[in-house]
Amino acid sequence: MNLYEVLRRPLVTEKSTRLSEGNKYVFEVDKRANKDQVREAVEKAFNVGVVGVNMIRVPGEVKRMGRRAVAHPSWKKAIVTLKEGDKIQFFEGV
Amino acid sequence: MKTTSEKIENCQVALNVEMEGEETQKYLGIALEHLARKVTLPGFRKGKAPSALVEQHVGKEAIFQEALEHLVPAAYEEALVKEAIAAIAEPKIELIKIEPVIFKATVPTRPEVTPGNYKDIRLELAKKEIVDSDIDQVIEQLRMQFGTLVPVERDVQYGDVISADIEGKRGEESILNRKDALYEVNQDSKFPVPGFAEKMIGLKKDAEISFDIPFPDDYEIKEIAGKQYSFAVKIKEVKEKNLPEINDDFAKNAGNENVAELREKIKAGLQSRADESLKKEFEHKLITTLIEQSSIDFPPVLVEKEIDHLINEESRNFADGEKGLENYLGNAKKTMEQHRDDLKPAASDRVKAYLVTSKIAELENITVSDEEVEQSIEEMVKEDPDRAENIRKLFALQQPRESLRDMKVINKAMDYLTRLVTGQE
Numbered sequence: 001m002n003l004y005e006v007l008r009r010p011l012v013t014e015k016s017t018r019l020s021e022g023n024k025y026v027f028e029v030d031k032r033a034n035k036d037q038v039r040e041a042v043e044k045a046f047n048v049g050v051v052g053v054n055m056i057r058v059p060g061e062v063k064r065m066g067r068r069a070v071a072h073p074s075w076k077k078a079i080v081t082l083k084e085g086d087k088i089q090f091f092e093g094v
Numbered sequence: 095m096k097t098t099s100e101k102i103e104n105c106q107v108a109l110n111v112e113m114e115g116e117e118t119q120k121y122l123g124i125a126l127e128h129l130a131r132k133v134t135l136p137g138f139r140k141g142k143a144p145s146a147l148v149e150q151h152v153g154k155e156a157i158f159q160e161a162l163e164h165l166v167p168a169a170y171e172e173a174l175v176k177e178a179i180a181a182i183a184e185p186k187i188e189l190i191k192i193e194p195v196i197f198k199a200t201v202p203t204r205p206e207v208t209p210g211n212y213k214d215i216r217l218e219l220a221k222k223e224i225v226d227s228d229i230d231q232v233i234e235q236l237r238m239q240f241g242t243l244v245p246v247e248r249d250v251q252y253g254d255v256i257s258a259d260i261e262g263k264r265g266e267e268s269i270l271n272r273k274d275a276l277y278e279v280n281q282d283s284k285f286p287v288p289g290f291a292e293k294m295i296g297l298k299k300d301a302e303i304s305f306d307i308p309f310p311d312d313y314e315i316k317e318i319a320g321k322q323y324s325f326a327v328k329i330k331e332v333k334e335k336n337l338p339e340i341n342d343d344f345a346k347n348a349g350n351e352n353v354a355e356l357r358e359k360i361k362a363g364l365q366s367r368a369d370e371s372l373k374k375e376f377e378h379k380l381i382t383t384l385i386e387q388s389s390i391d392f393p394p395v396l397v398e399k400e401i402d403h404l405i406n407e408e409s410r411n412f413a414d415g416e417k418g419l420e421n422y423l424g425n426a427k428k429t430m431e432q433h434r435d436d437l438k439p440a441a442s443d444r445v446k447a448y449l450v451t452s453k454i455a456e457l458e459n460i461t462v463s464d465e466e467v468e469q470s471i472e473e474m475v476k477e478d479p480d481r482a483e484n485i486r487k488l489f490a491l492q493q494p495r496e497s498l499r500d501m502k503v504i505n506k507a508m509d510y511l512t513r514l515v516t517g518q519e
Contacts (some may be wrong), residue, residue, distance in 0.1 A: 011137070012137050012147070012258030013138065014137060014138045014139060014142050014143075017144055019140075077329075
């Protein structure tokens with residue numbers, strides 16, 4: 001899998017904003033990616049040092065849109081802890 | 095902040111304010127925080143998104159707008175203090191530039207009123223003597239009201255009422271066709287045509303008559319003026335007006351004990367009505383004179399406010415308030431704008447009258463004490479006990495209380511002036 005396919009998008013939410021104060025950044029990543037790939041991708045893309053990676057699978061849900069049931073796919077979330085002093089600026093063109 | 099001010103016409107001050115970048119920046123920060131508290135971004139609960147994100151989301155333009163809303167009034171207040179201007183109403187603010195913010199405010203200030211030699215004005219408060227003939231007239235009207243119609247078997251005379259079929263036409267064109275119409279035969283009746291009543295004189299019940307008669311050349315309805323019409327009249331009944339005798343029974347019918355009391359009551363009524371209208375006339379003359387000899391300079395906002403006030407009052411006559419007035423104006427082919435223009439002279443007079451009298455009150459140390467205000471509130475309560483609670487609540491507030499006091503001061507001043515110009519003081 002190509003390195004550029006690993007990171008899909010940064011997650012900008014209240015929770016992720018709070019985590020970023022502890023130097024942890026949250027991404028949605030490809031479902032097939034593993035921690036090593038995420039570490040490498042983040043280090044290359046943002047030119048920072050990564051101390052740790054935690055990942056979780058977010059199960060998909062079936063939601064009702066009016067009368068129809070819509071399936072939301074499951075995805076994978078990665079919480080990346082950076083080396084102290086390193087920072088990522090997501091905020092352009094969110 | 096740089097400010098300059100300059101006195102302009104009508105007691106107004108032109109105030110120029112130029113803000114410095116730093117000050118603007120401060121307000122931008124405040125505005126951003128303000129917005130951040132209101133905005134909902136995806137991923138955040140309402141108002142929880144960080145400022146930096148909000149700024150990107152809403153854009154600089156919106157923040158500026160928000161900032162100006164707070165910045166301009168605040169800067170305006172500050173500038174007023176700095177330039178020592180006492181504003182009496184909202185200014186007109188014109189934004190000239192943003193970044194840095196420059197605006198111009200036209201500030202209305204206290205009116206300048208110099209009354210003329212009001213102490214030298216001499217006016218007579220006219221008095222109308224109610225004489226017997228005035229009372230007789232009213233009694234005559236009352237008799238008419240209580241009068242009854244009695245059918246009689248005799249020729250028609252002036253003062254009778256006839257019941258008749260009346261038809262008036264010219265060729266095929268009919269202008270009048272009434273069955274069993276009640277017609278009062280009066281010597282000077284102009285209806286339907288001058289001279290018509292005369293033709294009725296001497297006719298009996300069941301008489302039929304037709305005659306030609308022209309409308310006069312100066313008749314009000316142009317289409318038929320000067321034209322000859324033929325009328326056909328069939329008299330069905332001749333009635334005499336039976337007017338009640340002026341006696342105690344008659345007085346009782348009109349709700350009084352006897353004739354003397356009735357006359358007394360009529361007299362009192364006529365007197366108070368005459369006095370009132372003379373007093374109004376007198377006050378009007380007095381105020382006009384006062385305005386004429388005073389120099390009054392005031393900002394035009396006052397007139398605008400007075401117009402608002404007048405329109406507000408007018409609107410109350412309509413069931414649905416201002417909308418009703420607008421509808422009404424629409425029917426009269428007038429816009430609200432035009433209507434405001436029409437009200438301008440009257441409003442301006444009222445403002446002037448108010449300014450002059452309150453200035454005189456000030457010069458003469460005419461004041462109204464708290465007790466007096468309290469007293470007049472209690473009077474109002476007495477008049478409308480059902481709303482006592484509401485009235486008391488309303489006048490517990492600062493503004494209504496002050497305007498009530500204001501009104502009382504004006505009344506007192508008017509009383510004083512009345513005494514003064516009639517030479518009683």
